[in-house]
Amino acid sequence: MAAPAKPAEPELRRSVTPWGSFAWGYSDVGADIFVGLGLVLAVAAGASNVAFLFAGVVYVCIGLAYTELAATYPVAGGGQYFVMRGIGDIFGFIAGWAVLLDFTIDVTLFAWSSVDYTSQLIPALVNSVHPWLHFIVVLGLVLGLCLLNVIGVRESTAFNGFVSALDVMSETAILCLGFLFAFRPQLLIHAMQFDWPSPYQLMLGTSLAIVSFVGLESISQAAQETQRPASVIPRTSVALILTILIFALAYSNLALGLHPWHPIVGPHGHPMQFWQIFPNNADNQGKAVALLAAQVPYYGAFAALYVPVLGAVLLLISSNSGVFGSSRIAYAMSTSKLLPSIFQRVHATFRTPVISIVFFSTIALVELIFAAAPSLFPAADALYARFFRGESGLDFLADLYAFGAATSYSFVFLGLIGLRLSDPLSPRKFKIPLNLPVMWRGERAEFPIVAVIGFIGIFSILLFTLRTHPLGRIFGPSWLLVGIVLYLIYRRHRGLPLFRSQPRNWKKEQIDILRRSGELELMDEYVANLKASEARRNASAAPP
Amino acid sequence: MMILRGALAAAMVLCGIVILARMLEAIRAGAAILPGIVLGAALIALGAHRLSLIWRVRRTS
Numbered sequence: 001m002a003a004p005a006k007p008a009e010p011e012l013r014r015s016v017t018p019w020g021s022f023a024w025g026y027s028d029v030g031a032d033i034f035v036g037l038g039l040v041l042a043v044a045a046g047a048s049n050v051a052f053l054f055a056g057v058v059y060v061c062i063g064l065a066y067t068e069l070a071a072t073y074p075v076a077g078g079g080q081y082f083v084m085r086g087i088g089d090i091f092g093f094i095a096g097w098a099v100l101l102d103f104t105i106d107v108t109l110f111a112w113s114s115v116d117y118t119s120q121l122i123p124a125l126v127n128s129v130h131p132w133l134h135f136i137v138v139l140g141l142v143l144g145l146c147l148l149n150v151i152g153v154r155e156s157t158a159f160n161g162f163v164s165a166l167d168v169m170s171e172t173a174i175l176c177l178g179f180l181f182a183f184r185p186q187l188l189i190h191a192m193q194f195d196w197p198s199p200y201q202l203m204l205g206t207s208l209a210i211v212s213f214v215g216l217e218s219i220s221q222a223a224q225e226t227q228r229p230a231s232v233i234p235r236t237s238v239a240l241i242l243t244i245l246i247f248a249l250a251y252s253n254l255a256l257g258l259h260p261w262h263p264i265v266g267p268h269g270h271p272m273q274f275w276q277i278f279p280n281n282a283d284n285q286g287k288a289v290a291l292l293a294a295q296v297p298y299y300g301a302f303a304a305l306y307v308p309v310l311g312a313v314l315l316l317i318s319s320n321s322g323v324f325g326s327s328r329i330a331y332a333m334s335t336s337k338l339l340p341s342i343f344q345r346v347h348a349t350f351r352t353p354v355i356s357i358v359f360f361s362t363i364a365l366v367e368l369i370f371a372a373a374p375s376l377f378p379a380a381d382a383l384y385a386r387f388f389r390g391e392s393g394l395d396f397l398a399d400l401y402a403f404g405a406a407t408s409y410s411f412v413f414l415g416l417i418g419l420r421l422s423d424p425l426s427p428r429k430f431k432i433p434l435n436l437p438v439m440w441r442g443e444r445a446e447f448p449i450v451a452v453i454g455f456i457g458i459f460s461i462l463l464f465t466l467r468t469h470p471l472g473r474i475f476g477p478s479w480l481l482v483g484i485v486l487y488l489i490y491r492r493h494r495g496l497p498l499f500r501s502q503p504r505n506w507k508k509e510q511i512d513i514l515r516r517s518g519e520l521e522l523m524d525e526y527v528a529n530l531k532a533s534e535a536r537r538n539a540s541a542a543p544p
Numbered sequence: 545m546m547i548l549r550g551a552l553a554a555a556m557v558l559c560g561i562v563i564l565a566r567m568l569e570a571i572r573a574g575a576a577i578l579p580g581i582v583l584g585a586a587l588i589a590l591g592a593h594r595l596s597l598i599w600r601v602r603r604t605s
Contacts, residue, residue, distance in 0.1 A: 049579035056582070176559075185570060192576040235597060242590035249583040 017227070022236040023164040024222040028215035029244050030167060031318035034311045035113045036212030037251050038288030039398055042278040044205025046195030049188075049252040051202065055209035056245045058461060059216075061454025062409050063241035064432045065416045066216045071233045071430045072419075073510075074517045076224035077332035078217040083411045084336060086418030089501040090487070093338040095411035097483035099217060099329055100360065101476070102404035106215075106322030107364035108371065109397040111141040114315035116286025116394075120308035128283050131375035138368060141319065146361035149323045152352045160317065167314055168243070174293045174303060175250045178258065181297040188257030191273060204468040207402045210461050212248050214405040215318070217325060223517075230519045234430035251292070260295045286394055287311070322364070327356035337502065340490050370475075371396045388470045399469040403476030406462035413455035421445050425529040426510055427522045442540070443533065546598060553594035560587030 044051040069082045077084075079099050084092025115137050119125035127134040197205065219237050223229040258274040266272045274295060277284050284291060290311055293303035327343075331353050334343040347354040371394075373380035384390055391399065419426075421438075424445040435446035466473045491498050507530060514523035564584035567577040 050575075053579045053582055185566070189570065189573050189576055192573075238593055239590065242586050242593065246583060246586045246590060249579055249586065253579055253583060 018232050018236050019161060021222045021226050021232055022240055023161040025215070025218045025236070025240045026164040026168070026243070027160045027314065027317045028218040028321050029213065029240065030164065030247070031110060031311075031314045032212040032214055033244075033248055033251060034117065034289050034315055035109060035286075035394070035398070036209060036248070037255065037292070038278050038285030039208045039211065039394060040205050040252065041255055041275045041288065042280070042285050043197070043201050043208065045197045045201070045275065045279070046191040046193070046256065047197050047202050048205060048209075048275065049192075049249065049256060051205035051209040052212065052248045052252040054206050054457070055213060055461065056248055058210070058454060058457035059213035060241055060245060061450050061457060062213075062412065063216055063219075063237060065412055065448075065451060065454060066219045067234050067237035067241075068428060068430050068432050069412070069416060069419070070220040070223040070237070071230045072426050072428050073513060074220075074223035074226070074229035074233070074519075075332075075513055076221050076328060077336065078220040078329060079408050079412045079415070080329065080333055080338070081220075081336070082419065083415035084338070084501070085506065086415035086422065087411075089336075089338060089497070090484075090499055091411055091414070092336070093333070093487050094480060094484065095408045095415070096329060096333045096338060097480060097487075098404045098407035098411075100326055101479050102214060102401060102408065103322045103326035103329065104360050104363045105367060105397055105401045105404060106325070107142055107145065107319050107361065108138070108368045109394070109401055110315045110319035110322065111138050111145070112368070112371070112394065112397065113286050114141065114312045114319060116283070117290055117308045117311040117315060119283070120287050120290045120304075126283050127286070127375060131372070135368075135372045135376060138372070139365070141316065142361060142364055142368060145316075145320050145323045146357060149320070149327065149357045149361075150347065150350060150352055150354050152350045163310075163313055163317060167310055170303075170307065170310055171247055171289075173299065174289075174296055174307070175247070175254060177299045178254045178292070178296045179250070182259050182261065182295065183254055183257050184259045185257055187259060187273060188253060191256045191275065200468060203464040207406075207461055207464040207468060208398055209248075210402050210405055210458075211398050213244065214401060215321075216409075217329070218321065221325065221328065228519065229517050230427075230429040230522055251289070255288075255292055258292065258295060261297045261300050262295065282394060323357060323361060326360035327353045330356040330360065337491075337494065337496060338487065367397065367400070391469070391471050396471050399465070399472030400475055400479075402461070402465045402469070403472045404479075406458055406465055407476070407480070409458045410455060410462060413451045413458065416448060416451045417455075420448055420451075423506065423510075425526065425533055427525045427529070429522070442537065546602070550595065550598050553591045553598065556587050556591030556594070558591075560584045560589075560591060563587065 040048045040051050073082065073085070075081055080092045080096025083095040115125055115134055116127070119127070124130055125134055125137060219233065219240070223233050226232050255275050260274050264272045264274065264277060266276070274292070277291070278288065287308065290304070290308045293307040294300045296303060330339055330343040333339040334341055343353065343356045345355050346352060374384045375381070421440045424440070424443045431446070432448050432450045434449040436449060438445050438447050465476070488498055496502050510526060511523055514520070514526060561584070563580060567580040567584060570577055
C-alpha cells in the first residue's frame with residue numbers, strides 16, 4: 001500500500017496588489033520621518049538637510065539592493081535570508097539578530113512617538129509634564145499591540161492603504177503649501193552658513209537621519225505575499241524609495257527655511273527660527289511634523305487639528321509592524337536553524353507565534369523602561385547624565401535603532417555582493433545599475449559597484465553611531481554579543497556547524513521559490529541557465 | 545483616473561524643474577544648494593518613473 005501523501009505546508013496567500021505593496025512599505029518607512037525630523041534638527045541644526053542628504057543617498061543604495069534581492073528571492077525572511085544565502089549562516093544570524101533589535105525598538109520608539117503626537121492635542125500626555133502618565137500610556141499601547149498580535153488581529157491591508165494614501169496627500173499638501181507660502185531661501189542659506197554644526201554634531205545628526213529611512217525589510221516581507229513579485233516589487237519599491245527621499249529632503253529644507261506663520265519667540269523675547277525650537281526640547285522633537293504643519297500659513301489652522309492624529313495612527317501602525325515583523329523574522333530564522341525551534345511554535349487556538357510575540361514584546365518593554373527611567377526616577381537621571389551624556393527617552397531608542405539598522409544593512413550589501421558572485425544564474429528582473437563584469441568560478445558574474453558605495457556609506461554611519469552614541473555603543477554590541485553566544489550554544493546543542501553553513505540545495509530551493517511565487521517564466525529561464533552552465537562545464541572538462 | 549495620475553506625475557516633474565532652477569539661481573551659496581538639487585532631481589525622477597509606468601499600462605491595454 002502506498003504511503004499517504006505528506007500534506008502540503010501552509011503558505012502565505014499572495015493577495016497583495018501593487019498599491020498594497022507600496023502601502024505596506026510606506027506605512028513602515030513613511031512613519032520614520034515623523035520621528036527622525038525633530039531629532040536631526042535638534043543636533044545637526046543648519047546642516048540637517050545635509051545629514052538627511054547623506055543618509056538619503058545611502059538609503060537609496062540600500063533600497064535598490066533590497067529591491068533587487070526581494071525581486072530575485074521573494075521570501076519573507078528578508079535581510080537575514082539574503083545574507084545567510086550570500087555569505088553564510090553566522091552572518092545571516094548577525095544580520096537577522098540586528099533586525100530583531102530594530103523591530104523591538106520599532107515597537108517602543110513608535111508607540112512613544114505616537115503618544116508624543118497625541119500630546120499635541122491632549123497636553124496631559126506631554127512627557128516632561130506628566131512622565132508617569134506618558135509612560136503608562138506607552139506601556140499600555142505596547143501591551144495592547146502584543147495582545148492583538150497574540151490573538152491574531154491585524155490591521156487590514158485596506159486600512160494600511162487608506163492611511164498611507166491619506167498621509168501621502170497630507171504630506172504633499174503641507175510641503176507644497178509650505179514651500180509656496182512660508183519658505184524663504186535666505187533663511188535656509190542663513191541657517192546653513194551661521195548655524196553649521198561641529199563635525200561631532202554632524203556625525204550625530206547623520207547617524208540619527210538614518211532613523212528616517214529604516215524599515216526596508218517590509219519590501220521583502222511584502223514580496224512573499226505579492227502577486228508576480230519579480231515584476232511588481234521593482235515598480236513599487238522605486239516609487240517608495242523616491243517618495244520617502246523626497247519627503248525627507250523636502251521637510252529638512254523647509255524646516256530650515258521656514259518663515260513661521262505665528263512668530264516664535266525665545267525665553268528672552270528674541271525672535272527664533274522654526275528649527276531652533278528643537279534643540280534641548282525632547283517634547284518638541286517627538287512631534288516635529290505636527291509643529292511644522294501648524295506653521296504653514298492658512299493651511300496650518302486645519303493641519304494642526306488632523307496631523308497629530310494622522311501621525312499618531314501612522315506611528316501606531318509602524319509600531320504594530322514591529323511586533324508582527326519580529327515574530328515573523330524569528331520564525332524565518334528558526335526555520336533556517338539560526339534560532340531554536342521554540343520560535344516556530346504557534347498557539348493552538350489563535351494559530352499565531354505566541355512565544356515569539358511575547359518574547360520580543362518583553363524585550364521592547366525592557367527598552368521602554370530603560371528609555372523612560374530618567375524621566376521617572378531622579379536617581380536614574382543623575383546616573384544617565386554622568387555616564388551617558390544625559391541621553392534618554394527618544395535619544396536612547398534612536399541610538400539603538402540606528403545601530404541595528406546600520407549593522408543589518410551593512411551585511412545586506414555584503415550578502416548582495418556574495419549572491420551576485422555565488423548565484424549568477426538566477427534571473428534578475430531588476431538589477432542595481434553600474435556593474436563590473438567579472439569571471440567567478442567559471443561563471444560570468446556582475447560585480448555591483450553601487451553595493452560597495454552603499455556599504456562604505458552605511459558602514460561610516462555605523463562608525464558615526466558608535467562614535468557619537470554613548471548608549472548605542474554599549475547596548476548595541478552587547479545585544480550582538482549575547483546573540484552570538486546564544487547562537488553558538490544552540491548550534492552546538494543541535495550538532496550543527498558553528499561557524500560554517502549547513503549544506504543546502506539552493507538550486508532546488510530557488511526553483512521552488514520561483515514556482516511558488518508564480519514566476520514560471522523566470523523559473524524556466526533559471527532551469528535553462530542551469531542546463532547551459534552544466535553543458536559549458538562538461539564541454540570544458542571533456543578531453544580535446 | 546489615468547489622466548489625473550498622469551497630470552500629477554507631470555506636475556512632479558515640473559516642480560522638480562522649478563526647484564532645480566531656483567537652486568541653480570543661488571549657485572553662489574556653494575554646497576548649501578546641494579540638498580535642494582537632489583530634491584529637484586528626485587522629484588523629476590519620481591515623476592518620470594510614474595509617467596513611464598502610465599505609458600507602459602496604456603501601451604499594453
